[in-house]
Amino acid sequence: MRMAELSAESGVPVATVKYYLREGLLPPGERTSPNQARYSPAHVQRLRLIKALTDVGGLPLASVGAVLSAIDEDRTPHETMGVVQEELAGEPPRVAEDAAEWASKLLQELARRYGWKWHGAEDRTVANLIAALATAKELGHEKLAERLDEYFELALRVAELDVEVVTGLTSFDKIIEAGLIATVLGDRIFTGLRHLAQEYVSREVLGRAP
Amino acid sequence: MRMAELSAESGVPVATVKYYLREGLLPPGERTSPNQARYSPAHVQRLRLIKALTDVGGLPLASVGAVLSAIDEDRTPHETMGVVQEELAGEPPRVAEDAAEWASKLLQELARRYGWKWHGAEDRTVANLIAALATAKELGHEKLAERLDEYFELALRVAELDVEVVTGLTSFDKIIEAGLIATVLGDRIFTGLRHLAQEYVSREVLGRAP
Structure with a gap:
C-alpha cells in the first residue's frame, strides 16, 4: 500500500508517519520509485503499536524507540519484557x-x-x-x-493470568508483541478495573456523610 | 515553625513552598509579623502529600489542585475518591x-x-x-x-484489601487521606508488584532463546 493508505489504515497522520520513518521507529517501505515506497500490513501493525504505547501507555517517544529496538534486536522474549518494564517504570x-x-x-x-x-x-x-x-x-x-504479602499474592495471580494470556499464542514474535501489549495495556486495564472495584466495594463502607 | 523549617521537614524547596502558597495548594500560615508566618505539622503533611501526588503519582499540578480542593470541600470520602479517580484517569x-x-x-x-x-x-x-x-x-x-472476568475478580480482591487498609483508620479525615494515598501510591505499588511477579512467573516460560 501507499503512504496515504498506510495513514488511513493505522489512523496515524501522514506527517507523523514520515516523522517515525525519519526517527527509525518505523522501518522503511519497499522503494518503487525515487519518490514512492510500498508499505505492508506489518507497517500498519507497527504504527498501531506505537500509537498504543504513546496514547494509552503514555510512554514518551524515546522510550517507544527503546522498546521497539529491543523487539527488533532478537533478544529472548524474557529479556525484551525486561526492557519494556524498565521503560514503563521511568x-x-x-x-x-x-x-x-x-x-x-x-x-x-x-x-x-x-x-x-x-x-x-x-x-x-x-x-x-x-x-x-x-x-x-x-x-x-x-x-x-x-499487607504487602497479600498484595503480592494477588499480583502473582494477575501475573499468572498475564502469562497464560500471552503464551496462549504460537509464534515467538507474537509472544513478544502480546507481552508488550499485555504489560502496557494490561497495567491500564487492571488499574481501571481496580478503581471500578474500589467504587463498588467502598460504596457501602464510605458512602455515608461525614 | 518558620518557612525554613517547613521546607527542611517536608523536603520541598522554599521557592516551591511559596509557589504552592500563591497557588492556594497550601493554606497560609498564621501571620506573626508583616513578613513572617508560622506553620504547623499539618502544613508539613500537606506538602508531603503534594510531593507524593506529583513525584510518585505523576499528577500535573492542576490535578493536584482539584484533588486537594475536593478534600477541603468536606464532601463524603466516597465522593472525594471519585474526584481523585477522575484526575488520575486523565x-x-x-x-x-x-x-x-x-x-x-x-x-x-x-x-x-x-x-x-x-x-x-x-x-x-x-x-x-x-x-x-x-x-x-x-x-x-x-x-x-x-479473560476480563478473571481480571475483574482479582481486581475485586485487591479493592477489598484496599478498602480494608483504608477503613482500618479511625477519623474521616484520615480515611480520605489514606484513600487518596492508597489509590495514588497503591496503583504504583500494585503495578510494580505485578511486574516483579510477571518476571518471576515468566522466567521459566519465556526465558528460552527464540
Whole structure:
C-alpha cells in the first residue's frame, strides 16, 4: 500500500508517519520509485503499536524507540519484557534515605520468602516500588506496607493470568508483541478495573456523610 | 515553625513552598509579623502529600489542585475518591468507534453481572478502560479481553484489601487521606508488584532463546 493508505489504515497522520520513518521507529517501505515506497500490513501493525504505547501507555517517544529496538534486536522474549518494564517504570522519584532503606528491607524480605531474584534498586521497577512504599511511610500510612504479602499474592495471580494470556499464542514474535501489549495495556486495564472495584466495594463502607 | 523549617521537614524547596502558597495548594500560615508566618505539622503533611501526588503519582499540578480542593470541600470520602479517580484517569485517548463500541459492551456486560452501576463513557475511568480494551482489539489481541472476568475478580480482591487498609483508620479525615494515598501510591505499588511477579512467573516460560 501507499503512504496515504498506510495513514488511513493505522489512523496515524501522514506527517507523523514520515516523522517515525525519519526517527527509525518505523522501518522503511519497499522503494518503487525515487519518490514512492510500498508499505505492508506489518507497517500498519507497527504504527498501531506505537500509537498504543504513546496514547494509552503514555510512554514518551524515546522510550517507544527503546522498546521497539529491543523487539527488533532478537533478544529472548524474557529479556525484551525486561526492557519494556524498565521503560514503563521511568525514572524513580527521590525519597528520604531512611524511608527508602525501610522499604528496601520489606521488599528484600518478600523476595527471600518467594524465592525471586533480588535485583536491588538497580532495577527501575524495584527502585520505583521502593520510592512508592517509602512515600507511603513518610505520609504515615505504613498500613499499606503491612499487607504487602497479600498484595503480592494477588499480583502473582494477575501475573499468572498475564502469562497464560500471552503464551496462549504460537509464534515467538507474537509472544513478544502480546507481552508488550499485555504489560502496557494490561497495567491500564487492571488499574481501571481496580478503581471500578474500589467504587463498588467502598460504596457501602464510605458512602455515608461525614 | 518558620518557612525554613517547613521546607527542611517536608523536603520541598522554599521557592516551591511559596509557589504552592500563591497557588492556594497550601493554606497560609498564621501571620506573626508583616513578613513572617508560622506553620504547623499539618502544613508539613500537606506538602508531603503534594510531593507524593506529583513525584510518585505523576499528577500535573492542576490535578493536584482539584484533588486537594475536593478534600477541603468536606464532601463524603466516597465522593472525594471519585474526584481523585477522575484526575488520575486523565483524558482518555481517541480510539476507533467500532472497537470502542465492542469494548463498551464488554464492560456493560461485566457491570450487569456484578451489579455495579454503569456510568458509561462519561466516567473517565470507564472511558480509559474502553480505550485500552479497544486498542488491544485493534492490535489483534482480544485474548486479554476474553479473560476480563478473571481480571475483574482479582481486581475485586485487591479493592477489598484496599478498602480494608483504608477503613482500618479511625477519623474521616484520615480515611480520605489514606484513600487518596492508597489509590495514588497503591496503583504504583500494585503495578510494580505485578511486574516483579510477571518476571518471576515468566522466567521459566519465556526465558528460552527464540
